Each structure stands twice: as C-alpha cells, then as structure tokens.
Amino acid sequence: DIQMTQSPSTLSASVGDRVTITCRASQSISSWLAWYQQKPGKAPKLLIYKASSLESGVPSRFSGSGSGTEFTLTISSLQPDDFATYYCQQYNSYPFTFGPGTKVDIK
Amino acid sequence: EVQLVESGGGLVKPGGSLRLSCAASGFTFSSYSMNWVRQAPGKGLEWVSSISSSSSYIYYADSVKGRFTISRDNAKNSLYLQMNSLRAEDTAVYYCARHPAVAGTGFDYWGQGTLVTVSS
Numbered sequence: 001d002i003q004m005t006q007s008p009s010t011l012s013a014s015v016g017d018r019v020t021i022t023c024r025a026s027q028s029i030s031s032w033l034a035w036y037q038q039k040p041g042k043a044p045k046l047l048i049y050k051a052s053s054l055e056s057g058v059p060s061r062f063s064g065s066g067s068g069t070e071f072t073l074t075i076s077s078l079q080p081d082d083f084a085t086y087y088c089q090q091y092n093s094y095p096f097t098f099g100p101g102t103k104v105d106i107k
Numbered sequence: 108e109v110q111l112v113e114s115g116g117g118l119v120k121p122g123g124s125l126r127l128s129c130a131a132s133g134f135t136f137s138s139y140s141m142n143w144v145r146q147a148p149g150k151g152l153e154w155v156s157s158i159s160s161s162s163s164y165i166y167y168a169d170s171v172k173g174r175f176t177i178s179r180d181n182a183k184n185s186l187y188l189q190m191n192s193l194r195a196e197d198t199a200v201y202y203c204a205r206h207p208a209v210a211g212t213g214f215d216y217w218g219q220g221t222l223v224t225v226s227s
C-alpha cells in the first residue's frame with residue numbers, strides 16, 4: 001500500500017501569508033494526487049486534482065505542484081475562509097490513501 | 108445540481124450490522140465510480156471502499172475487508188454499504204463520494220455524512 005505523509009501537521013499563519021504544505025508518497029504516484037480542504041463538521045472539498053489542476057470554482061490563490069513522490073499545495077495569500085484542515089490523497093492505485101492532514105490555524 | 112445524501116447511520120452494538128445508503132441526484136449516476144470514506148471523531152480521512160460504474164470492479168480497505176460490502180443500484184441512483192461484525196473502531200462519520208475516474212480527477216462531490224457509533 002502507498003503511504004502518504006504531510007508536513008507540517010499544524011501551521012499557524014496570518015491573513016495575507018503565503019502558505020505551503022508538503023505531501024510525500026511512499027512510492028511514485030505519477031501525478032495522481034488530489035488536495036482537499038475540510039472545515040469542522042463539513043465534508044471535504046476538492047481543491048486540486050492531478051497534482052496541479054484547479055477544480056472548477058476554486059480560487060486561483062490555490063495551486064498545486066509536484067509529481068512522482070513529492071507534492072506541494074500553495075496558498076498564495078491566505079484568506080480568512082482558508083483556515084481549515086488540508087488533506088492530500090493518492091488515487092494512483094488501490095487502496096486509495098489520504099495523508100494525515102495539515103491544520104492551518106490563525107497565528 | 109449534484110447531490111449525495113447519506114442515510115442509515117446510528118448506534119449499534121459491537122458485532123452488529125448496519126446498512127448505509129447514499130441517494131444520488133443531479134447527474135448520471137450510472138456513469139461514475141463511487142466511494143465510501145470515513146472519518147473517526149477528531150481523526151483524519153480514511154478511504155473505505157470503491158465500486159466502478161457497472162459494479163465490475165470493487166475494492167476495500169484492509170480494515171474492512173470481509174466485513175463490509177459495497178453495492179449500487181443504478182436504476183435507483185443509490186449506493187450502499189453493508190457493514191457487518193462492527194467494531195468500536197468503525198465508529199466514524201461515513202461519507203459517500205463521487206469519483207469521475209475517467210476524467211482523472213479526485214473525489215469531486217461528497218455527501219454530508221452519516222454518523223455510525225459502535226458501542227455497547
């Protein structure tokens with residue numbers, strides 16, 4: 001099974017900050033990686049798919065990059081609505097696996 | 108508008124069974140792979156099971172293999188998860204999620220979730 005790790009586990013930032021979250025896969029997943037945002041009590045929301053493709057309706061301040069085993073999610077200028085937990089997910093092969101999550105909170 | 112609505116959660120004793128349902132609307136259900144994803148209280152997301160559009164391909168997480176069964180009824184636009192031999196560690200919010208696999212995207216629509224609590 002492919003293991004996913006994320007760093008950091010928690011990130012404290014201010015509105016306007018540039019934020020970067022890293023996700024690593026235990027083996028190559030090509031570009032079959034998605035990023036999700038989840039707020040408390042809500043379902044996850046797809047932000048990025050195929051490592052760098054922006055889901056329709058998602059603000060352009062979100063971007064993704066990487067391939068193989070190392071990926072990043074960047075928020076270019078953090079907005080109040082962006083304080084949430086972010087998960088990466090590989091869908092290269094079953095079992096699909098999620099990273100443990102990165103909580104972005106207010107500094 | 109795409110909608111996924113889960114139902115069937117509740118309190119069940121260890122060793123018991125429960126059947127979750129996910130009612131889909133607003134899209135051609137029979138064209139999409141579907142998934143169940145769960146989230147234990149205060150924990151991260153865990154993929155549980157996937158079923159292809161025609162039910163030809165089915166996959167399970169090791170943690171539920173042999174105890175859970177995913178199925179779908181394309182005529183009723185519904186996805187199901189039959190959960191048997193439930194354990195305390197199965198306590199979680201269960202989400203159904205759509206996966207446009209042929210388009211190469213992730214899980215693009217999710218339901219609101221249904222809570223399953225396994226406790227004596």
